[in-house]
Amino acid sequence: MRFSRLLIPTTKETPNDATLASHIFLIRGGFIQSVGGSGLYNFLPLGKKVLDKVRAVVKEELDKAGCQEVSLSFVTPASLWQESGRFEKYGKELLRFKDRKNNDFILGPTHEEMMVNLVRQTVKSYKQLPLNLYQINLKFRDEIRPRFGLMRGREFLMKDGYSFHTSQEDMKREFDLMEETYKKIFTRLGLEFKVVEADSGAIGGSGSKEFMVLADSGEDTIVVCDNCEYGANIEAAVRQEKPCDAEAPEALFAKFHTPDTTTIEALSAFFHVDPYYLVKTVAKKALYDEGRTEVVLFALRGSDELQEVKACNAVGANDLADISEEELEAAGLVAGYMGPTVVPEGVRVVLDSNLRDASNMICGANEKEYHLVGNSFKGVEADYHDLVAVQEGDLCPHCGSPLRYTKGIEAGHIFQLGTQYSEPMGATFLDENGKAQPMVMGTYGIGVSRLLAAIIEQNHDDKGCIWTKASAPFDLQLIVSNIKDEAQVALGEELYETLKAKGFDVLFDERKDRFGAKMKDYELLGVPHAIVIGKKLQDGLVEFVTREGLVKEEVSPDEILTVVEQKV
């Protein structure tokens, strides 16, 4: 296509609110346009082209895997969400509104209810299962703070797929197939990514994996092993058991006067004891549905850190909030001297699994300036959960090598859902014995518009975008340096026609602008390769440019087609 005929409004101005490279370059390159700065974006012609290419890769691989594309209504009757219980539970990110007849609707932030409703009306028998339906459609989440451009917008394009099965085993088979399919998609898109164990939310279970596009700017911390395949979101990461060489503080159970020892460090110094033998007790306010709250003490070894998402899941809360000194006092707790063994009524206690059967532990007495020594948890029945935040250097649960942190952008998430929606919504099938059973479900998402941002986060330099082959808006940019030079223009037109005839998708920059401006646009737009026809044409040379590293090669016009066919 001819550059002069396309709307590609490149600009030197960096948007005020932009800090991420993808946000800056997608706007500056005229791929997208912010609508009123409120997390809404228009896709301009080049952005739409990239979006379509990414979307096509996603669709092709899903169709090959036997998934069927549908398209669900974006506007969703609230009644479906009332059936599942999410109309009330879901936070303010759920955009609720009323139509002219005063009926309640929502803009779908996800479509579990809609898809379950579709399937319960159309599938009756085990003979019709399994089934994997997906769509690539709009979603809306009323984010309190939309930011980072396409990374966290309010309206966005998502692939959401849902599978339906007669058994847990068959769902697991499809889950694995989707993992393989997603790997193919991200690989075809030219992304460096890692599949990691993910937090499964309040549902529990280990059946959730995230596809993380590796990038320093990623919002997610992921724990990886360099020796084996293990990787997990920090929210779900586990480690090998971590023993301690230091001597245990053997003592009979007793109360000790411990003035001014309100931290693990102080307590460790006071008793000359490794923090491994101290109990760290963290108080939080757990938030539940309908405004219900509860004070919870999370107790773990002093050598470990609390992972808040794990803690939140452990009590099945919607969120955990910090607790004020006044609230602590009101609950009968003594700040700096709390412990899990002496606890006022009404306060819930959760113990980290590492405390199971621990002995010789020192913990707060819930009394100002007092700790208890000689605590033993041997045989103690309690509410044990994994609460620990894995640290760099902790050992891989699979191979024992040291673990490392890295950053990732969540671009996909696959999830073993079970019967969480099919049961309340009555999506059942008749099994071989004619008995009604709830369908077992899996769910699989890809942030399609977010992928544009993720690709650029991983592939850019200080000049602009560097699109991967499968995502690039064009295969090749053809730049005529000086449009007044007839020889340059003649060769440009000839090459343009020849390349098009050979099936290359070419952006032909035949604008009147200065050469410098054209090169700046090339660097900003990030098409993987370019041919530059410039002054040296009189010496029988044109330039073949590779955007990555801006590598330039001088080639004779006779050879340029061969070079293109080899490298593009």
Next chain:
Amino acid sequence: MRFSRLLIPTTKETPNDATLASHIFLIRGGFIQSVGGSGLYNFLPLGKKVLDKVRAVVKEELDKAGCQEVSLSFVTPASLWQESGRFEKYGKELLRFKDRKNNDFILGPTHEEMMVNLVRQTVKSYKQLPLNLYQINLKFRDEIRPRFGLMRGREFLMKDGYSFHTSQEDMKREFDLMEETYKKIFTRLGLEFKVVEADSGAIGGSGSKEFMVLADSGEDTIVVCDNCEYGANIEAAVRQEKPCDAEAPEALFAKFHTPDTTTIEALSAFFHVDPYYLVKTVAKKALYDEGRTEVVLFALRGSDELQEVKACNAVGANDLADISEEELEAAGLVAGYMGPTVVPEGVRVVLDSNLRDASNMICGANEKEYHLVGNSFKGVEADYHDLVAVQEGDLCPHCGSPLRYTKGIEAGHIFQLGTQYSEPMGATFLDENGKAQPMVMGTYGIGVSRLLAAIIEQNHDDKGCIWTKASAPFDLQLIVSNIKDEAQVALGEELYETLKAKGFDVLFDERKDRFGAKMKDYELLGVPHAIVIGKKLQDGLVEFVTREGLVKEEVSPDEILTVVEQKV
């Protein structure tokens, strides 16, 4: 694809609310699914496939014509609609809502404001014009009475395009190009259609054309000439001047006592005069912005009928409502005896253009049981407009042949918009002299999801759908009659692989069901052709079926590929 692996939930049950063939068969064929019966629809796998095929035809032809595809945010800040003035003006079909921060938004029923906003931020110079941008995206209109399935849903898929120009002439050139492009689209889709002059709304002017898919069930009445190309929506249709042979009631101006003559018939009988010489006076209540109303008298010849849309446009109202006897009385009007010459203060009068310079007219005296004779409109300055509903048999304005009514489904609309949006929203460009000018706009729409309904309205029989070649979900259906017959299955599998390899998109019905059920599904789904492998295979014959007319041909298996290549 294999039928057994696809979700095609065909059913014998006709939905309660369905009267149109397209509504019934699209639901019964499992193409679409109603969501809560409120004008919202899910597209199931087959419906999505047809939608994609239609969409691809639309996109291909637009891209060929130089249009550029974009994708605009569906959720639209109300501020843009406040700029254009439509936030207040647009009726309740505009879905307005507030986000969590209490800002106003709408769900776009159309995207003029959004597109003008896009362009005013990116186009500054005449050098960047002309520009034709389009999208194929969701729209939402909160219809008071959504009905007829995809014909009048609330959420629907639309292609909306907008062009921007430096002059009226250039816009007209693009308008003509879009007319040609739309003709190509509807022709490729295999539709019988008519391009007709359309009502341009309150804006006036003749710059609006509709693309009507001809079908008896169409909601629009269109006036066509069988002798020439003329066609127009009844709301915009005109005719040759209609003279009258009957003798004129020549009389001096006088008031006559005319008891019990409140209708044109009675008045015609009373005076023994052709209705041509009587004035028909119709009172309406015109509704304007912000609840303002006005009583209007529309006067036309007694031989003509009032066309309400024309009448509404004549006074620039949002709508016309019937008026009650009490309201008439309150306005000082006498029902049955109204006329345009004696009118109480505060009542507006609009005269049909056919009354210009008319003489010897009889009209009501606005006094019970009295009419006025000898009225002349010669040289009378008044508010004249075309108010007449063209009748069947009226003469074509172009060639003088008799006009005929037919019914159509509006599937496309192109519109010369001018500067209606660019002026209030400040979308200007700098012309060659560096002077800011408002951009001249055109706008072009196609109801993409509605097209599915229109195709079926035009192409169905009492058994089901008959898709056109370009819109069909598959090229061919391959039906094995008895899945227990090994020879039938073997030939089916072989043909399926061969046909796929030759590039045909085949629906292979290899289900265990009875043959009768499979044929019923075939007829309902409406794939243009089928191969049936049945009992006669033992005599060396298979059947080639054409869905239109259900024509069946017996062919030997050796010849079937040749037949398919010729006819599919």
